[in-house]
Amino acid sequence: MxxxxxxxxxxxxxxxxxxxxxxxxxxxxxxxxxxxxxxxxxxxxxxxxxxxxxxxxxxxxxxARPTAARSGDTIESFSLKDLRGLRKDYTRRPDESIISWLVRLWDAAGEATILDGTEARHLGSLSHDPVIDQEMMREAHPCSLWERVLGSVAQRYLCADDLYMQQTQWKTIEQGIQRLREMAVADIVFSDDLNTRNPDLVPCTPVMWQKLYDLGHKNTPLL
Structure with a gap:
């Protein structure tokens, strides 16, 4: 039991x-x-x-804060020596037009180089144009060098035709591609679409093809 x-x-x-x-x-x-x-x-x-x-x-x-801290750390990692190196690589050459300089700047830096206002001022005169250089240094918040340059050029020129006038004749395929990329950059400078910042992704328009044709056959007899 x-x-x-x-x-x-x-x-x-x-x-x-x-x-x-x-x-x-x-x-x-x-x-x-x-x-x-x-x-x-x-x-x-x-x-x-x-x-x-x-x-x-x-x-x-x-x-928010750690992200800002990381971006701040990345920005602060640029020493004076680094900035001197950037200045050497990104400064416009004496015989280089603004529109050609923009293409070279995109190829060299793209949107990867992030600078604040102080670092942008340490770069000095990159474009050898007082208006463009002053506008590049105006923004105090961190942003890419590419964004600074695009905004500065837009303040300097009235329209894309002012940049098209800087283009020279092309004779080789490489030069022709360069002219098309220059036109794409000019289109980005005066575009309201902030999502399009890559000149290699800009579609070629009939106007671009016509300008390319005119540049290729300028002072050249048709065969």
């Missing part, structure tokens, strides 16, 4: 299960909400409201 009394634990189990089922029926929804809130509170050691205050600010800290 003692084993039976020990096995009588089962009735107590059934009672506990019955009570549990009654509890789950009567407190189904509260226990669900508590099971979703209290574990998170017990893990963090605070109430569910505090977990919200700790979760969202943590996300904003990881989404």
């Amino acid at each position: 003692p084993p039976d009394t020990q096995s009588g634990v089962k009735p107590t189990d059934t009672q506990s299960e019955a009570e549990a089922t009654d509890d789950t029926q009567s407190e189904a929804e509260p226990t669900d909400t508590e099971s979703e809130a209290q574990p998170t509170g017990t893990r963090s050691g605070v109430q569910p409201t505090s977990t919200r205050s700790e979760a969202q600010p943590a996300a904003t800290r990881s989404g």
Whole structure:
């Protein structure tokens, strides 16, 4: 009989299960909400409201301040020696037009070179044009050198035709491709589409083809 009394634990189990089922029926929804809130509170050691205050600010800290810090670290990594190297690579050559310089600058830097206003001023005169150089140094917030140059050239010239006038005749295929890329850059400078900043992705328009044809056959007899 003692084993039976020990096995009588089962009735107590059934009672506990019955009570549990009654509890789950009567407190189904509260226990669900508590099971979703209290574990998170017990893990963090605070109430569910505090977990919200700790979760969202943590996300904003990881989404804003560290990102800015990383970008700041990248910008601050440019030493004076680095800036002198950039100046040497990106300065416009004496016999180089603005539109040709823009293409070379894109090929050399693209959108990867991020500078703040102080570093842009340390670069000095890159374009040898006072208006363009001054506009490049105006923006204080970090942005790519490419964006600075595009905005500066847009302030310097009225329209794309002012840049087209700088183009010279082409005789080889390489020169012809260069002229097309120059036209694409001129199109980007005066474009309202901020998503298009890559001259190699600009589609060739009939106007571009006509200009290319005119440049290729200027002072050249047709065969």
